[in-house]
Amino acid sequence: MGHLFNRNILLGVSGGIAAYKSAELIRQLQELGANVRVVMTRGAQEFITPLTLQALSGNPVHTELLDAEAEQGMGHIELARWADLLLIAPATADLIARLAAGRADDLLTTAALATAAPLLLAPAMNQQMWRDPATDANISQLEQRGVSLIGPASGEQACGDIGPGRMEQPDIIARAAADMFETGALQGKRVVITAGPTREALDPVRYISNHSSGKMGYALAEAAAAAGARTTLVSGPVNITPPERVEVVNVTSARDMLDACESRLEECDIFIACAAVADYRPADVQEQKIKKGPDDMSLTLVKNPDIVASIAASEHAVFTVGFAAETQQVLEYARGKLERKGLDMIVANDVSSQGIGFNSDENEVTVLWPGGEVAMPRARKSTVAAGIIAQIAMRQDP
Incomplete structure (x- = not known):
């Protein structure tokens, strides 16, 4: 496994019930040495408050694309440059579709387009949504562009269904993030x-x-x-x-x-x-x-x-x-x-x-x-x- 010592992780949280796991994910990333900043969609704020994630990350949580206070209104560019990795967990079916289409209609999708950092998605959605051909096509398109995925896991879902679509556990996601940084600093030694x-x-x-x-x-x-x-x-x-x-x-x-x-x-x-x-x-x-x-x-x-x-x-x-x-x-x-x-x-x-x-x-x-x-x-x-x-x-x- 790689490590996250002094790595800058931009954590994107989209609007699904699994958003509550993002709190534990922040802790797991920090334990591996990461600096964490958080971007939340409007839907995510319905499931967990920005204040909670701000307290855990130790940094202000970013929610708005047009923010005059953030780097003279260019906050998405500053965040995109800061990130060593953009990790989106949970990544809902809607968020995945917007990324596949190249949309930039909120702060998170705009940062995804503006960053040169690798992108890691942790999908979370209903099992039928995950199996839908549209989602499958969107995932394939993103993978062809070099986007990485961790999960989803299978099991009982909040809606009562059973099947694939559960967001992976935070410790597994954090390890996957660390594995993105196998530096090779001692390669051959x-x-x-x-x-x-x-x-x-x-x-x-x-x-x-x-x-x-x-x-x-x-x-x-x-x-x-x-x-x-x-x-x-x-x-x-x-x-x-x-x-x-x-x-x-x-x-x-x-x-x-x-x-x-x-x-x-x-x-x-x-x-x-x-x-x-x-x-x-x-x-x-x-x-x-x-x-x-x-x-x-x-x-x-x-x-x-x-x-x-x-x-x-x-x-x-x-x-x-x-x-x-x-x-x-x-x-x-x-x-x-x-x-x-x-x-x-x-x-x-x-x-x-x-x-x-x-x-x-x-x-x-x-x-x-x-x-x-x-x-x-x-x-x-x-x-x-x-x-x-x-x-x-x-x-x-x-």
């Missing part, structure tokens, strides 16, 4: 990413580990694959379904992870060290389970190899990205690691902040490189991952 925790054995039963869930690393792997990279994910023990189009290498300890990374170094252009690697391991691993004994027990630890520093110092030229999960002085410590370990880039996040970091679905990070930095606001880890991959694509050697 080979990326190795580490993820999850490592486990350092004490005996056959116990081990030393940490709270990393692996979610951030897995999101990065999915984003790298979506950007066209041949992606290998070297993963510690996690409970996450592997991303599609990604090779997964399962490891346990820090030394296992280093061996797996070094064995793939000759075929690696970009290395992203996202795993939470244990800094130390027990000096001696007991062959049998350690039995309960005195109230006190001493444990001798030795330092684990520094995986990201080892990769950065290798003779093979690799664009190396580290992670700095800190609880205090986050940017200061991250900048120090960037310089000390000879990294090309580092991603800093405050794991002491509630709701982000380990085990959470969201994150908030700052990406730093020699001479610059960019902050990424709190968002789902998939959105943050897409932003990180975009930064890497802009700064790594061609």
Whole structure:
């Protein structure tokens, strides 16, 4: 799947009962990183208010073609230029017919003619209207012009009929919108990413580990694959379904992870060290389970190899990205690691902040490189991952 990080989505809402789903669709698009503006037809305003969609999108909702306040009366041109994608959901039979005819009799159809952005329709109508030859001809004509469709789904409709014509669910539409932007920014690149925790054995039963869930690393792997990279994910023990189009290498300890990374170094252009690697391991691993004994027990630890520093110092030229999960002085410590370990880039996040970091679905990070930095606001880890991959694509050697 592609991503919508900093993409401008112009959402058109036409007049059908499925218009209520546009509220959830806005949220889904924003969670994927999109900037959303909304255009509503007059019919749409009978089903859901502009105020609702304005509150959700954070932007004024546009409803009138002739608006003297909007860019000196040329608001449709401004919107058309702003959009990276025009997504119309729901797209009623009437709206589809007007688009097929090239009509420009309201703001939405005028913007559709005026934009160079791709057009994605999510049809919604009665099952018989969907099956009608006129609708079929209109859809065929639009597809021949390069217009894309998502749906419709089949099922029970508001009128009581059962059949095709239901608007697809907002999450499916949002994913389809994201798929319109498979950028290929890392096309042909080979990326190795580490993820999850490592486990350092004490005996056959116990081990030393940490709270990393692996979610951030897995999101990065999915984003790298979506950007066209041949992606290998070297993963510690996690409970996450592997991303599609990604090779997964399962490891346990820090030394296992280093061996797996070094064995793939000759075929690696970009290395992203996202795993939470244990800094130390027990000096001696007991062959049998350690039995309960005195109230006190001493444990001798030795330092684990520094995986990201080892990769950065290798003779093979690799664009190396580290992670700095800190609880205090986050940017200061991250900048120090960037310089000390000879990294090309580092991603800093405050794991002491509630709701982000380990085990959470969201994150908030700052990406730093020699001479610059960019902050990424709190968002789902998939959105943050897409932003990180975009930064890497802009700064790594061609």
